[in-house]
Amino acid sequence: MKYTSYDLVVIGTGFASTFFLYKYLSKAPTNAKVLVLEKGHLFPHMERVKEKRGEKTPYAKLNPDAQETYENLTPEKRWMFTQGFGGSSNCWYGCTPRFMPSDFKMKSLYGVAEDWPLQYEDLDPYYSQVEELMSISGPELTPFPKTSKYPLPPHLFTTVDKILHKEYGHLYINQPTARASVAVNGRNACCASTVCHVCPVNAKFTIENSNMGVYDDPRVETVYGAQVYSMDLEQNRARKANYLKDGKEYHVAADIFALGTNAIFNSNILLNSGDTNAFTGKGLGEQVALEASVYLDNLENVGGSTWVNANGYMLYDGEHRKDSAACLMESNNAPYIRLERGKWRHLINFRMILEDLPEARNFVAKTTDRMKPAITHKGPSEYTLKGVEHLKAKLPSILACLPVEKIEYSPLIESEAHILGTTRMSKTAAEGVIDKHLIHHQYRNLFVLGSGSFTTYTPANPTLTLSALSLHAADKSF
Amino acid sequence: MNRRNFLRLTGLAGAALVALPSLGFMSTSIKDAAVGIITKELSYLKLDKKGVEQFVDDYFKGHYINSSLKTQINLKSCYYLGVDANESRLLSKLVHNYLTSTDFFLNKMDESKTVKYIGVNKSYKMPCSNPFSSFYYPPATV
Numbered sequence: 001m002k003y004t005s006y007d008l009v010v011i012g013t014g015f016a017s018t019f020f021l022y023k024y025l026s027k028a029p030t031n032a033k034v035l036v037l038e039k040g041h042l043f044p045h046m047e048r049v050k051e052k053r054g055e056k057t058p059y060a061k062l063n064p065d066a067q068e069t070y071e072n073l074t075p076e077k078r079w080m081f082t083q084g085f086g087g088s089s090n091c092w093y094g095c096t097p098r099f100m101p102s103d104f105k106m107k108s109l110y111g112v113a114e115d116w117p118l119q120y121e122d123l124d125p126y127y128s129q130v131e132e133l134m135s136i137s138g139p140e141l142t143p144f145p146k147t148s149k150y151p152l153p154p155h156l157f158t159t160v161d162k163i164l165h166k167e168y169g170h171l172y173i174n175q176p177t178a179r180a181s182v183a184v185n186g187r188n189a190c191c192a193s194t195v196c197h198v199c200p201v202n203a204k205f206t207i208e209n210s211n212m213g214v215y216d217d218p219r220v221e222t223v224y225g226a227q228v229y230s231m232d233l234e235q236n237r238a239r240k241a242n243y244l245k246d247g248k249e250y251h252v253a254a255d256i257f258a259l260g261t262n263a264i265f266n267s268n269i270l271l272n273s274g275d276t277n278a279f280t281g282k283g284l285g286e287q288v289a290l291e292a293s294v295y296l297d298n299l300e301n302v303g304g305s306t307w308v309n310a311n312g313y314m315l316y317d318g319e320h321r322k323d324s325a326a327c328l329m330e331s332n333n334a335p336y337i338r339l340e341r342g343k344w345r346h347l348i349n350f351r352m353i354l355e356d357l358p359e360a361r362n363f364v365a366k367t368t369d370r371m372k373p374a375i376t377h378k379g380p381s382e383y384t385l386k387g388v389e390h391l392k393a394k395l396p397s398i399l400a401c402l403p404v405e406k407i408e409y410s411p412l413i414e415s416e417a418h419i420l421g422t423t424r425m426s427k428t429a430a431e432g433v434i435d436k437h438l439i440h441h442q443y444r445n446l447f448v449l450g451s452g453s454f455t456t457y458t459p460a461n462p463t464l465t466l467s468a469l470s471l472h473a474a475d476k477s478f
Numbered sequence: 479m480n481r482r483n484f485l486r487l488t489g490l491a492g493a494a495l496v497a498l499p500s501l502g503f504m505s506t507s508i509k510d511a512a513v514g515i516i517t518k519e520l521s522y523l524k525l526d527k528k529g530v531e532q533f534v535d536d537y538f539k540g541h542y543i544n545s546s547l548k549t550q551i552n553l554k555s556c557y558y559l560g561v562d563a564n565e566s567r568l569l570s571k572l573v574h575n576y577l578t579s580t581d582f583f584l585n586k587m588d589e590s591k592t593v594k595y596i597g598v599n600k601s602y603k604m605p606c607s608n609p610f611s612s613f614y615y616p617p618a619t620v
Contacts, residue, residue, distance in 0.1 A: 052602045193605050304610075304612060305613075336578075337578060341522065344583070
């Protein structure tokens with residue numbers, strides 16, 4: 001650390017921090033002083049691939065296993081993320097649908113939970129910017145309004161996707177994705193290896209391959225191995241960030257702070273700092289999913305060019321949302337088979353992803369170990385479970401255009417690898433922790449970034465939106 | 479596996495526990511059982527025997543079966559009783575994983591060719607080898 005005080009201190013190097021910094025740096029003066037505190041270390045992509053091939057790499061032990069970093073009081077559900085430089089960009093699967101306009105107004109449209117303090121139209125230009133920076137592949141027609149074109153052409157449908165697209169048009173589309181459809185910006189084209197957590201051909205967008213220049217900017221100093229555990233919050237301002245590095249305590253002052261770890265650790269840092277907002281740490285959640293295996297009569301499901309080829313919106317919006325959760329369908333193109341001679345691929349698997357709502361019984365709490373928060377998650381809401389029943393009742397008729405032999409459903413899947421809602425966004429401090437610019441309602445020089453900000457938990461994947469929220473926050477604030 | 483099959487299998491496994499020791503049940507290794515299950519299930523294919531054995535070695539590395547006596551007994555019982563792979567999740571996963579770790583689908587399911595094992599981490603040894611993708615089924619052909 002070169003200085004004792006900075007213009008901006010950012011904590012974490014994942015999507016939320018990186019997109020926030022990107023916009024901040026585009027507006028900051030040339031002499032701005034920025035400190036980035038990263039808890040982990042860089043584990044380069046090629047070294048990750050080596051590890052997956054069974055080869056040894058000295059990088060493998062630099063970052064702790066995510067499951068060792070928190071105390072799980074309800075271990076039947078684990079929370080999936082990656083520690084180290086670039087955060088969960090190293091393990092995400094690159095699905096980037098936008099939210100629907102309705103997702104931002106659950107209360108006013110459906111009488112459920114709360115409306116977000118900003119709307120789809122506010123985010124639209126920032127969605128476009130993120131799509132450009134990530135080189136997203138996507139279709140012309142989408143169920144959400146879109147004024148810009150996707151930078152890359154869409155991935156290819158499978159034979160079954162083609163039939164569903166013909167039937168449902170803009171409600172069944174090539175999935176918008178950060179798995180490149182053609183080589184771009186130093187990345188290869190995705191070739192449907194379907195092990196996207198570590199892409200064998202470096203096709204998905206990560207912070208490491210982003211070429212956004214954020215961490216090479218001369219105004220930015222990055223300290224690795226810096227574990228932030230609290231902040232000094234005084235007189236309604238954040239004064240210092242406190243961290244451990246190599247067993248030694250450090251304290252750094254700044255005019256502005258941005259917490260950009262994840263929804264578990266952002267809230268732990270706030271709780272350790274004495275934040276008394278009633279919603280800090282509360283409402284931890286994510287989507288709930290199950291697999292629908294659809295057995296087909298003499299129809300081979302082949303030809304897709306990526307892992308998830310398509311998204312189906314037929315069970316997403318509608319009157320049912322007053323009572324039961326929206327569902328987003330993902331057409332999965334992993335090399336699964338049906339164990340029947342001659343019918344190997346007469347099968348399509350859909351991942352059926354349901355939204356959830358923040359529940360007070362699901363929360364992050366601090367412990368005597370300031371680095372290790374405790375998590376309690378007692379399950380999804382009734383609203384979501386009703387959504388499961390709704391989708392099972394409706395799916396057969398939705399798939400009537402296919403020669404369906406039978407549909408088998410898996411049990412609920414343990415995790416969608418998203419962490420949402422512990423510092424939720426709201427109009428006032430009476431309903432949440434931060435405002436629409438991701439600024440803490442009480443500490444007005446403290447940004448709390450990432451998907452912890454989500455007011456409700458739409459079925460769409462969160463990364464595109466949390467990145468757009470970071471751009472929006474920095475653009476409107478500096 | 480549905481409840482009926484589960485009860486059936488549990489019952490058979492219990493009966494097998496009593497009856498099968500005399501048939502060499504206890505001396506059969508889980509590797510032999512797994513190889514036998516794959517070979518029987520795919521008897522209509524020409525399998526590379528060494529490849530099947532190598533797959534089983536790789537597949538069971540770090541597998542929970544190594545520390546679960548119950549699962550070991552389950553696997554051996556299924557083998558001795560000739561249970562169909564689609565009747566058991568353990569078996570179907572085993573056969574499914576074997577077949578998708580081979581070149582069978584890359585060869586467009588040609589049953590006249592010997593099926594060769596590539597590797598359980600095939601995606602990293604041979605990226606772009608999803609046999610159902612557009613690289614093997616180009617748009618003009620489907």
